[in-house]
Amino acid sequence: MLLGERIRSFTLSLLSERFNDMKSRTAVARIVLSAVKLSDPAALVHFGVKLGALPWILRILFAEGHIKQLSLTHRQHLEQLVSEPRATEQWTEVVMNLCGECEVHRSGPMRASGLELAKFIRTVPCGYCPKMSPDGGPEQDAERESMRVRDHAPRSNIESNVFEHLLGDHLGEWKIILSQQAMLDLAQLNFQGIHYIRQGDHFKNVRRKFYELASGDWAGDGKLLHSAKWNNGRSYRIPVFKAFYATGHFILWQIDTAFDERFGNDYQVIKGLDASEQLDEIGVQIHQAQQMYTKAQVEACSRDDLDGSRGTRYPQSVNLGEEEGSSMGDDGRDDEDCHDSVQLAKFYSLTATVLDRVAVPDGRVVVPVVISREEAEVVNYFLGATFILGRSGTGKTTCLVYKLVGRYISAKENGGLLRQVLLTRSERLVEKLRDNTDGLIKTKMGKLEEKRPHQANDSFAENTRKSFLSLTDEDFPLVCTFDYLLRLIENSIREQENRRRYLKIDSSKFTQVIDFKRFKLEYWQHLPSKLKRGIPVDLAFLEIMGVIKGSISSASNFEPLSREEYLGKRWRLAPNFASMQERAAVYDIYEWYERKKKKLYDIDQTDRVIKVMKALETFKSSDKEEDRNLEKKIRRVLDEIYVDEVQDQRTLEIGMLLRLVGCPRGIHFAGDTAQCISKDALFRFENAKALFHELFSGRTVNTRELKPTLLPLSHNFRSHKRILRVASLVMELLYKGFPELVDRLPPEIGDIPGPQPTLYIGTNIIDILKFEEEMETPQKSDAANGNSNEFGGLRVILVRDEETQEKLRSELGKSSLVLTILQSKGMEFDDVLLYDFLSTSPYNYKLDMLEELLKRRHHTDRSHADWTKDNIILCSELKNLYVGVTRARNRLWILESSTSILDPVQSLFNRTATLLFPGRYPSPMLEILREQDIGVCPEP
Numbered sequence: 001m002l003l004g005e006r007i008r009s010f011t012l013s014l015l016s017e018r019f020n021d022m023k024s025r026t027a028v029a030r031i032v033l034s035a036v037k038l039s040d041p042a043a044l045v046h047f048g049v050k051l052g053a054l055p056w057i058l059r060i061l062f063a064e065g066h067i068k069q070l071s072l073t074h075r076q077h078l079e080q081l082v083s084e085p086r087a088t089e090q091w092t093e094v095v096m097n098l099c100g101e102c103e104v105h106r107s108g109p110m111r112a113s114g115l116e117l118a119k120f121i122r123t124v125p126c127g128y129c130p131k132m133s134p135d136g137g138p139e140q141d142a143e144r145e146s147m148r149v150r151d152h153a154p155r156s157n158i159e160s161n162v163f164e165h166l167l168g169d170h171l172g173e174w175k176i177i178l179s180q181q182a183m184l185d186l187a188q189l190n191f192q193g194i195h196y197i198r199q200g201d202h203f204k205n206v207r208r209k210f211y212e213l214a215s216g217d218w219a220g221d222g223k224l225l226h227s228a229k230w231n232n233g234r235s236y237r238i239p240v241f242k243a244f245y246a247t248g249h250f251i252l253w254q255i256d257t258a259f260d261e262r263f264g265n266d267y268q269v270i271k272g273l274d275a276s277e278q279l280d281e282i283g284v285q286i287h288q289a290q291q292m293y294t295k296a297q298v299e300a301c302s303r304d305d306l307d308g309s310r311g312t313r314y315p316q317s318v319n320l321g322e323e324e325g326s327s328m329g330d331d332g333r334d335d336e337d338c339h340d341s342v343q344l345a346k347f348y349s350l351t352a353t354v355l356d357r358v359a360v361p362d363g364r365v366v367v368p369v370v371i372s373r374e375e376a377e378v379v380n381y382f383l384g385a386t387f388i389l390g391r392s393g394t395g396k397t398t399c400l401v402y403k404l405v406g407r408y409i410s411a412k413e414n415g416g417l418l419r420q421v422l423l424t425r426s427e428r429l430v431e432k433l434r435d436n437t438d439g440l441i442k443t444k445m446g447k448l449e450e451k452r453p454h455q456a457n458d459s460f461a462e463n464t465r466k467s468f469l470s471l472t473d474e475d476f477p478l479v480c481t482f483d484y485l486l487r488l489i490e491n492s493i494r495e496q497e498n499r500r501r502y503l504k505i506d507s508s509k510f511t512q513v514i515d516f517k518r519f520k521l522e523y524w525q526h527l528p529s530k531l532k533r534g535i536p537v538d539l540a541f542l543e544i545m546g547v548i549k550g551s552i553s554s555a556s557n558f559e560p561l562s563r564e565e566y567l568g569k570r571w572r573l574a575p576n577f578a579s580m581q582e583r584a585a586v587y588d589i590y591e592w593y594e595r596k597k598k599k600l601y602d603i604d605q606t607d608r609v610i611k612v613m614k615a616l617e618t619f620k621s622s623d624k625e626e627d628r629n630l631e632k633k634i635r636r637v638l639d640e641i642y643v644d645e646v647q648d649q650r651t652l653e654i655g656m657l658l659r660l661v662g663c664p665r666g667i668h669f670a671g672d673t674a675q676c677i678s679k680d681a682l683f684r685f686e687n688a689k690a691l692f693h694e695l696f697s698g699r700t701v702n703t704r705e706l707k708p709t710l711l712p713l714s715h716n717f718r719s720h721k722r723i724l725r726v727a728s729l730v731m732e733l734l735y736k737g738f739p740e741l742v743d744r745l746p747p748e749i750g751d752i753p754g755p756q757p758t759l760y761i762g763t764n765i766i767d768i769l770k771f772e773e774e775m776e777t778p779q780k781s782d783a784a785n786g787n788s789n790e791f792g793g794l795r796v797i798l799v800r801d802e803e804t805q806e807k808l809r810s811e812l813g814k815s816s817l818v819l820t821i822l823q824s825k826g827m828e829f830d831d832v833l834l835y836d837f838l839s840t841s842p843y844n845y846k847l848d849m850l851e852e853l854l855k856r857r858h859h860t861d862r863s864h865a866d867w868t869k870d871n872i873i874l875c876s877e878l879k880n881l882y883v884g885v886t887r888a889r890n891r892l893w894i895l896e897s898s899t900s901i902l903d904p905v906q907s908l909f910n911r912t913a914t915l916l917f918p919g920r921y922p923s924p925m926l927e928i929l930r931e932q933d934i935g936v937c938p939e940p
């Protein structure tokens with residue numbers, strides 16, 4: 001009590017001082033906020049009246065969204081505060097000053113009463129409020145360099161509360177984070193508590209213990225600070241404690257550091273490691289995890305007040321700078337018993353909401369992972385359109401989903417609704433994204449968000465009859481494939497055309513849209529051989545769909561590239577065919593394809609998008625009001641669009657999407673050009689960026705909004721460092737061979753140890769796979785335990801193409817998960833078995849050229865440009881390999897049937913890479929196994 005009083009009077013005295021610089025003002029604002037949160041809620045009134053006279057602090061608290069949040073948690077007291085006549089006047093002035101230019105808030109509170117002002121404050125800032133400048137100075141409108149390093153972005157650029165909305169309230173001063181295992185243990189305890197009365201008390205006790213831990217007051221008889229000891233001869237760099245919740249039962253915990261969204265910085269946190277009491281196993285894992293810490297990290301976790309005395313200990317802020325763990329360098333440690341290192345790689349925030357939801361026995365609880373500061377900045381960034389960029393596993397999808405859900409919940413909690421759509425091309429990934437999105441919303445909002453009727457009636461079939469304009473609030477957030485969204489829009493357009501008898505979008509004759517499979521079977525087979533002229537079928541399709549038809553826009557009057565335009569296109573924008581002869585041949589094929597398609601009444605994906613865009617244009621300029629209204633209505637349905645794996649979308653499609661939102665701020669894309677392996681789309685950031693200019697230059701006054709902000713992510717959270725070394729070497733080859741075709745991004749950094757990837761060469765791969773299948777024992781998986789937000793399952797066999805997929809499925813049976821590399825995009829698996837990828841590559845007989853490539857120093861000369869053009873297929877091979885390798889979290893097996901690939905691969909990965917880059921690749925990367933090395937019993 002006494003301490004509370006002291007903090008309050010100290011803070012009030014601080015408010016009598018003058019602070020002239022923004023840094024001190026921000027610090028004071030944070031202190032005031034913490035003091036308000038720590039005090040009796042009524043204290044808000046005292047502080048608030050004082051703040052009325054201190055607009056410079058109040059502005060900061062408004063701009064960073066804290067007042068909005070206090071208006072929810074301290075509703076009654078805020079009303080009381082702003083009803084005080086002097087405060088009403090001063091607060092109104094500050095808030096109107098801040099958001100006088102916002103479309104929504106311009107008109108101010110409805111009436112000049114305290115109650116109305118409090119209501120008004122609850123909605124400030126909103127998505128339409130222009131960026132608030134807490135220092136009251138004019139907003140710096142200079143366009144930022146788009147590939148900025150966000151570390152330098154001032155914090156006021158960040159909508160600070162989006163991620164907090166997703167999480168809900170913390171249990172106390174200390175943030176608590178739980179390992180996957182501890183989350184499982186918690187759910188298990190709760191389950192037992194419901195079924196066995198005695199254990200019911202356990203769960204209550206555990207809850208209490210977590211609150212005690214979070215309070216920072218760990219006094220007493222050592223019940224929270226009982227040292228955990230292991231007789232395994234290992235020394236622990238950070239002390240581990242047992243918090244007893246019943247005789248013989250405890251939670252294992254240690255102090256660690258993590259990003260704390262409440263303070264916008266890294267802080268000390270309580271890390272719950274386990275509650276299962278399987279001490280031996282977890283003891284080894286904790287030891288391994290602690291070995292990876294740098295000295296500075298260990299120091300940041302240390303405290304000298306862990307003595308069990310009374311009093312609250314506050315978490316300290318941590319500044320580790322740019323320091324990473326031992327990243328990809330060799331730490332000289334033996335990783336051979338690192339099989340479970342992934343278990344302690346991911347942590348979840350234990351907030352009051354999560355604890356309450358775990359206490360409700362209704363199945364799956366999706367909990368946000370503890371994200372890094374870098375990720376939090378991406379999640380909270382809403383000043384303009386964003387492109388989240390990063391190599392694989394760097395959290396792009398995670399950030400995109402948290403952005404969407406955080407915004408959704410924030411709007412809901414403020415009594416509004418955002419109509420958001422999250423798209424990607426792969427159905428499989430969409431399902432995962434939907435589970436995740438719905439799960440996060442349900443965890444946070446509980447009963448408020450019961451099953452959406454949409455799902456029950458429609459199941460997101462791509463031939464849905466539902467129309468875009470019939471979407472209701474309950475359908476949002478809508479998580480679906482791009483094709484599904486397209487179909488919804490087509491249906492709305494068709495309804496109007498039928499009503500008005502235009503009959504343009506009539507797909508009744510079109511049974512199935514032409515995809516690569518149909519193109520190959522029904523078109524290519526009939527293509528006269530003189531037209532084929534050595535052009536590979538997959539590249540021909542990619543070129544037609546991705547370049548000739550894929551870059552159509554309203555600027556080109558929705559016409560595909562003419563022959564002249566295509567022949568004259570810069571090589572970088574259409575790199576698959578470099579010579580005029582080849583391009584001319586492709587154009588001949590394209591013309592033949594269009595003629596045949598017309599005869600057969602067929603349609604392809606680009607035709608569909610073009611039809612939609614043309615129809616919308618026609619409606620827009622129609623002389624019928626009804627048509628114009630329809631076009632307007634379609635444009636007003638969505639507030640925000642999120643696209644994952646955006647590199648799979650054509651420019652044309654991005655153009656369509658941009659037309660569907662009124663303001664560029666509502667657009668958030670995530671992708672990686674190194675993973676651009678689609679068979680029918682050719683993505684270029686340049687093209688997408690150009691579209692923003694084209695489409696929004698007339699619609700927004702803010703020049704910054706015309707340029708999407710690129711937000712890079714660099715830390716790989718998925719795979720351990722031995723897999724990352726393989727991935728980084730593949731990237732290095734791509735950079736060396738095809739510098740113009742992949743954006744150079746910071747290399748993925750990862751610090752988790754793990755087992756060495758294996759290259760197996762043998763003719764009995766199928767037997768091995770069958771054998772493995774039989775031996776496979778059910779393991780704990782995120783998907784199975786329902787306690788986390790994984791985007792994948794346990795083990796997958798990845799193959800080059802659908803034919804191999806079918807072959808393997810028939811040999812191995814349905815219980816094996818076999819996917820093409822393309823289908824596996826965006827997913828992750830504990831174990832990945834890459835099946836015969838190198839042996840079936842068109843480069844299988846000349847893989848030694850990879851070594852030459854790695855050795856190359858300069859790549860600006862002409863001969864290199866020619867080399868790149870001649871080896872364009874290698875670029876796609878390497879991208880596929882990169883995607884395949886990076887799906888693995890734990891074990892990577894490269895299974896190959898051809899002995900001829902052994903020497904070049906072994907030489908590249910195990911010798912040359914280490915010789916050339918000993919820092920990055922300190923030891924042989926692959927364990928090599930041959931048929932004779934393992935004893936697999938063939939089937940009797």
Ligand SMILES: Nc1ncnc2c1ncn2[C@@H]1O[C@H](COP(=O)(O)OP(=O)(O)OP(=O)(O)O)[C@@H](O)[C@H]1O
Pocket residue numbers: 345346347369370371372375390391392393394395396397398399672675717718789790791825826827828886
């Ligand atoms: N801060 C974090 N700590 C631990 N795990 C994290 C963190 N952020 C993300 N993850 C996990 O890392 C994995 C990879 O994340 P995600 O799928 O978002 O990456 P991505 O960049 O979209 O990858 P890809 O490009 O390969 O699809 C997921 O399991 C995710 O839950």
